[in-house]
Amino acid sequence: MSAGEAPPPLPGKKRRIAVMTSGGDAPGMNGAVRAVVRMSIAKGCEAYAIYEGYDGLVKGGDMIKEMKWTDVRGYLGEGGTLIGTARCAAFFERPGRLQAAKNMVLKGIDALVICGGDGSLTGADKFRAEWPGLLEELVKNGELSAEQISPFKHLNIVGLVGSIDNDMSSTDATIGCYSSLGRICESVDYIDATAFSHQRAFVIEVMGRHCGWLALMAGVSCGADFIFIPEKPPSENWRQEMAKIIGKHRKLGKRKTIVIVAEGAHDLNLEKITPAMVKDVLCNDLHLDTRITTLGHVQRGGQACAYDRMLSTLQGAEAVNAVLEATPDTPSPVISIIENKIVRKPLLEAVKLTQQVTEAIKAKDFERAMHLRDAEFAEYYAAYMITTSAEKPELLLPPEKRMRVGLIHVGAPAGGVNAATRAAVAYCLARGHTPIALHNGFPGLIRHHSDKPLGAVREISWLDAESWASKGGSEIGTNRGLPSEDYETVAHVLEKYNIQALFMVGGFEAFAAAAGLRKERENHRAFKIPMCVLPATVSNNVPGTEYSIGSDTCLNALIEFCDACRQSASSSRRRVFVIETQGGYSGYIATLAGLSIGAFSVYTPEEGINIKMLDRDIDHLRETFAKDRGQGRAGKIILRNEKASSTYTTEVITSIIKEEAKGRFEARSGIPGHFQQGTTPSPMDRVRATRFGVKSLQHLELFAGKTQDQICDDPMSSTVIGIKGAKVTFSPMELVEAHETDWKERRPKEEFWLGLKDIVDTLSGRMVKPQIVTDDDH
Ligand SMILES: Nc1ncnc2c1ncn2[C@@H]1O[C@H](COP(=O)(O)OP(=O)(O)OP(=O)(O)O)[C@@H](O)[C@H]1O
Ligand SMILES: O=P(O)(O)OC[C@H]1O[C@](O)(CO)[C@@H](O)[C@@H]1O
Ligand SMILES: [Mg+2]
Secondary structure (H helix, E strand, O other): OOOOOOOOOOOOOOOEEEEEEOOOOOOOHHHHHHHHHHHHHHOOOEEEEEOOHHHHHHHOHHHEEEEOHHHHOOHHHOOOOOOOOOOOOHHHOHHHHHHHHHHHHHOOOOEEEEEEOHHHHHHHHHHHHHHHHHHHHHHHOOOOOHHHHHHHOOOEEEEEEEOOOOOOOOOOOOEOHHHHHHHHHHHHHHHHHHHHHHOOEEEEEEOOOOOOHHHHHHHHHHOOOEEEEOOEOOOOOHHHHHHHHHHHHHHOOOOOEEEEEEOOOEOOOOOEOOHHHHHHHHHHOOOOOEEEEEOHHHHHOOOOOHHHHHHHHHHHHHHHHHHHHOOOOOOOEEEEEEOOEEEEEEHHHHHHHHHHHHHHHHOOOHHHHHHHOOHHHHHHHHHHHHHHOOOOHHHOOOHHHOOEEEEEEEOOOOOOHHHHHHHHHHHHHHHOOEEEEEOOHHHHHHHHOOOOOOOOEEEOOHHHHHOHHHOOOOOOOEEOOOHHHOHHHHHHHHHHOOOOEEEEEEOHHHHHHHHHHHHHHHOOHHHOOOEEEEEEOOOOOOOOOOOOEOHHHHHHHHHHHHHHHHHHHHHHOOEEEEEEEOOOOOOHHHHHHHHHHOOOEEEOOOOOOOHHHHHHHHHHHHHHHHOOOOOOOOEEEEEEEOOOOOOOOHHHHHHHHHHHHOOOOEEEEEOOHHHHHOOOOOHHHHHHHHHHHHHHHHHHHOOOOOOHHHHHHOHHHEEEEEEEOOEEEEEEHHHHHHHHEEOOOOEEOOOOOOOHHHHHHHHHOOOOOHHHOOOOOO
């Protein structure tokens, strides 16, 4: 075989791709298995599963089984890993790996996709490095012949990072980490209520043997008073430091105290810091009634959140592409995500970088450990530090650089807007700015700014906003009304209250409001102030970003609704649910929910709905149900965005399906409506809101002390913050308005997710040849 050529399959056979889960189980692993199996089959390969992690690979035989399309039905909604996992001592040793290599050849496996944590991928990397030597030894020992090993000279291995710890370098998120964080936040939110009631302190231990990601993110999303993480041990006198901070919070009026301790927490000398040690300080020095809660394996249980279902599905599909595109010269990849982009990175480097973090911690080089974790980690740590502790004299700006910052919510409520505002308030106070809430959006400001005793323009204190990290809805009130209703009065109010910067949180309306204010700068000097929009909407349709806060909370609410409908549909047998999603003229949430639940089909405004499409889908349903003799448990979901078609409404589609089904199956509709705004914001929305809130304020601050004309002349004085591909960016409104906005359809001109619809269709069987799809495949 010449260099650069893909290895051939066994003569006359399809390529065999095996998938395995290893290490601690993580929610989302099943989604990865489903995606690898179905994508492999859709691409003309055979799919295999290796049961019980490396144990199965070493033992071989029945532990390595072929998987058919229907074998992974229902996997997306299940927690843990259905093909089992293990911690396998034998694989640490060469004889174990030798046996594993032999089993792979005997089973004719051409490629191996491993979903596991840092340990599993370290093992995978070792296996890859030793592979030629292992095969040579097997031939030498007479266990395999030269002919037998000949098609397997190049081990094709792909890593998927699955672990709740998020402990692998080279990726922002591991499959499972956000589900686990969700479980932690849910528990801390419950504890919050009882802590508040009794004015108690709680020390909560979270998982993470060598990695503080879960503890840090729990701290950010729940507004914990103090955290302990292995990468950044507290100072030597941590007891006094912690007591000082918590004492200050109590003096300011806080009724509860939450301290999060990572399982692997230690001090600067690597001496373990335990929850009991923390409790002692809280009890003895601060005289707080203190309890310890160890969350334990609850953190690993349960269904995967929307993000993990999406991540595991996209990464599983990408792993199969990577296998099929690999040549003998391609280094083994690990599939990663950077901000919003799925990318392949060299496995070898990812493992090396991860090991370096552990080594740096062991060597007490904590600065290096922080540096070696992804850049995001350090940013979140900084955001946590600045938003959590009240009063930090060393951060105060000189008086001439301090600003009066207006904070306003515009549009419909979305999960995370309060967390963003809390972060902005805390940042302002830490730097000496004055945070001023402009209540109830622009209409509130226009009509009620001078109401007595409480007007719509009010300063916010640290304690006011302190508890907002976990709150849904909008604490300062929101409204869809735009400033164009009365620019004169808006300008008058901004001048009257001396607002020197504006932080706007909201969806397309916030974007439109900012565009209006920017254009009106020539008529009103009051608008010549720095302004920043933080996109926040369930619809994720704000130009200038691929992600709006609130869209993740919405997806979680939507999949909960869809899961319930699917359960009902599969219990009733032979039933289709047509579910109407929000999203305005953007099919984002419909498509992403489709990916996360394994929808039968998704109808979006971008694509529209036509009779041919319906006809084809109904034919497909007919074929599927025709084979059903009552044993199938298929619950089919069709997702239809609210604006996908004005003719083919949800009710019309449901009626057409009912009519065409001719009694072979039934159809029902479901409209979750405002349920999609969610109740409690998801952890991802909370942490991103906090990070973007701090970043936005840092950006606005750059204009402190500048003249109005200097501000007006700088395109960066009116921006939208967002994620574009692998980067967090500030885009000038002027450019985004002109080049990136589809004003008529109220969405970005280019929507990054459009291509994902093909994956929904492929994995649901909508795009594969009918013979692959059997009776109950979704
Ligand atoms: N250095 C190594 N060499 C060979 N195999 C390894 C190595 N490290 C780990 N493995 C294999 O991977 C398995 C899982 O590793 P580990 O227990 O560290 O979990 P993990 O993949 O890091 O997941 P998590 O930390 O999320 O539980 C081990 O039991 C072992 O079989
Ligand atoms: O389930 P076990 O074997 O007790 O392992 C617990 C460990 O696994 C993890 O959940 C994942 O690595 C760690 O956070 C934790 O220390
Ligand atoms: Mg690990």
